[in-house]
Amino acid sequence: MNIFKVISEIQKVDGEVFERLDHVSRRGMFSSLGKKVSAVAVPTLVAGMLNKAYASTPGALAVLNFALTLEFLEDEFYKKALSTSGLIPATDQAVFAQISKHETEHVNFLLTALGANAVAKPVFDFTAKGAFPDVFSNYKTFAIVSHALEDTGVRAYKGQATNLMTTEDKPLLQYALQIHSVEARHASVVRRLLNTRGFVVGAKGWITLAQGSPAAVYAGDDNLIQGGVNLTGLAGKTNEAISEAFDEPLTKDAVLAIAGSFIV
Amino acid sequence: MALLTDIRDHEIIHREFFKAALGTNAIPSLVVDFSKIDFTSRDIVLGTAKVFEDTGVMAYNGAGKLIKDAGYLLLAGKIVSVEGRHASAIRDLMKPLTAYFAGDDIIDVNGLDGAKMPSEILVAVQPYIKTALSGANLPTS
Numbered sequence: 001m002n003i004f005k006v007i008s009e010i011q012k013v014d015g016e017v018f019e020r021l022d023h024v025s026r027r028g029m030f031s032s033l034g035k036k037v038s039a040v041a042v043p044t045l046v047a048g049m050l051n052k053a054y055a056s057t058p059g060a061l062a063v064l065n066f067a068l069t070l071e072f073l074e075d076e077f078y079k080k081a082l083s084t085s086g087l088i089p090a091t092d093q094a095v096f097a098q099i100s101k102h103e104t105e106h107v108n109f110l111l112t113a114l115g116a117n118a119v120a121k122p123v124f125d126f127t128a129k130g131a132f133p134d135v136f137s138n139y140k141t142f143a144i145v146s147h148a149l150e151d152t153g154v155r156a157y158k159g160q161a162t163n164l165m166t167t168e169d170k171p172l173l174q175y176a177l178q179i180h181s182v183e184a185r186h187a188s189v190v191r192r193l194l195n196t197r198g199f200v201v202g203a204k205g206w207i208t209l210a211q212g213s214p215a216a217v218y219a220g221d222d223n224l225i226q227g228g229v230n231l232t233g234l235a236g237k238t239n240e241a242i243s244e245a246f247d248e249p250l251t252k253d254a255v256l257a258i259a260g261s262f263i264v
Numbered sequence: 265m266a267l268l269t270d271i272r273d274h275e276i277i278h279r280e281f282f283k284a285a286l287g288t289n290a291i292p293s294l295v296v297d298f299s300k301i302d303f304t305s306r307d308i309v310l311g312t313a314k315v316f317e318d319t320g321v322m323a324y325n326g327a328g329k330l331i332k333d334a335g336y337l338l339l340a341g342k343i344v345s346v347e348g349r350h351a352s353a354i355r356d357l358m359k360p361l362t363a364y365f366a367g368d369d370i371i372d373v374n375g376l377d378g379a380k381m382p383s384e385i386l387v388a389v390q391p392y393i394k395t396a397l398s399g400a401n402l403p404t405s
Contacts, residue, residue, distance in 0.1 A: 091361055092361060094361060094362050094363050095361055095362070095363070095365065097363070098363035098365070098366060098367075099366075101375070102366065102371065102375035103375070104375075105373065105374050105375030106374075106375045108374075109374045109375065109376070154345050157341075158338070158341040158342065158345060161328065161337055161338065161341045162334040162337055162338055165332075165334060165337065170329040171329075173328055173329050174325065174326070174328060174329050174379050175376060177324070177325045177328045177341070177344065177377075177379065178325050178376035178377045178378070178379050179375065179376060179377075180341065180344070180345060180348075180377075181321045181324075181325060181344055181345060181347070181348035181377040182348070182366055182371055182375055182376065182377045183345075183348075184344075184345035184346070184347075184348030184349050184352070185348050185349070185351060185352035185365055185366040185371075185377070186352075186366065187349065188348070188349035188350075188352035188353050188356075188365070189352050189353075189356055189365040189366070192353060192356060204267075204270065205267075205349045205350070205352060205353040206270070206274070206346060206349045206350075226281055226285075226339060226342070227281070227285045227335065227336075227339055229281070229284055229285065231277070231281060231284075234277055234280050234281065234284070235276050235277060235280040237273055237276065237277055241270070241273040241274065241277060242277055244270065244273075244274055244346070245273070245274040245277040245278060245281075245343075245346055246342040246343065246346065247341075247342050247343075247345040247346055247349075248342065249338060249341070249342070
């Protein structure tokens with residue numbers, strides 16, 4: 001097994017492999033290849049490195065630590081819910097197990113990217129200081145908090161994308177976008193469950209105007225002005241449809257106010 | 265049916281928004297080729313919709329880093345999450361109440377959705393479009 005041949009092969013499908021390996025090597029991970037690594041382990045090792053990115057600029061560290069705080073919150077929320085017997089009906093376990101798996105993966109991914117710069121995991125209060133007292137004993141309350149956290153996550157990542165535009169941060173921008181759309185998939189499936197379980201009749205996978213609870217999570221999502229153009233009446237579509245077609249960002253402060261209610 | 269109508273309307277809104285925003289710089293309309301799609305089969309229609317939505321997500325995710333203007337990047341972000349919501353809903357219609365809405369077939373072991381460069385996306389969608397697609401004028405970095 002020739003490591004350079006392996007990298008060359010990867011480069012055929014991943015044009016940025018050298019850039020990424022260079023990025024990784026500055027962190028010293030590449031040096032481990034100099035040690036005795038079994039030939040079988042090399043592809044796994046290289047593949048693993050390619051899936052990692054490292055935050056180095058102050059802007060990126062701030063964004064990723066902000067994201068990590070949200071992922072810590074979501075990860076612990078679903079782990080607690082799934083380990084609480086009788087909360088999530090058997091019919092819906094597979095959906096929440098998949099969401100939980102992704103949140104754990106996001107936490108680990110961000111921890112790796114941040115290394116020693118990662119913030120500590122906060123202590124959480126999922127009742128939000130008493131606003132959701134039965135969050136782990138009433139499935140409806142749990143599902144409502146779940147969709148609010150997912151929609152907040154979507155809006156939070158979206159709001160930070162433009163803080164990852166420097167050349168050095170570009171790989172992180174893509175990773176952040178790749179998490180962002182997963183959070184959107186989560187939000188969609190939970191929102192649809194809210195409807196099918198009769199918790200929020202008429203709830204759709206997408207956000208209509210600024211409808212939803214808690215209100216802070218959906219504030220401003222009824223925006224109809226995109227790229228400086230007022231889209232009201234576009235193609236004869238309703239304001240509801242136009243607002244659904246665009247998800248709006250939330251500022252870091254707005255997200256921290258929402259997430260902060262779950263932090264002790 | 266209501267769900268697919270919603271998605272259709274969102275896509276029309278995206279298209280008309282881009283046409284309005286691009287003005288005379290917009291590409292001409294494309295001639296699509298859906299002749300190989302059996303529209304009498306629910307499974308095939310949903311399966312094709314899934315491919316389109318997942319591809320849309322990967323396209324925006326991969327193109328984000330090529331966008332130089334913060335306003336345009338944010339706009340792309342506003343649209344891509346809606347495509348992600350669509351993909352999730354279509355997938356959940358195909359295999360309800362399973363992990364498929366964000367399945368291991370599309371989300372990697374780091375919990376990341378797909379991302380592809382424009383050149384890869386154009387190849388993926390060309391079978392559905394009669395008009396020849398070219399990405400020659402697109403940035404690659």
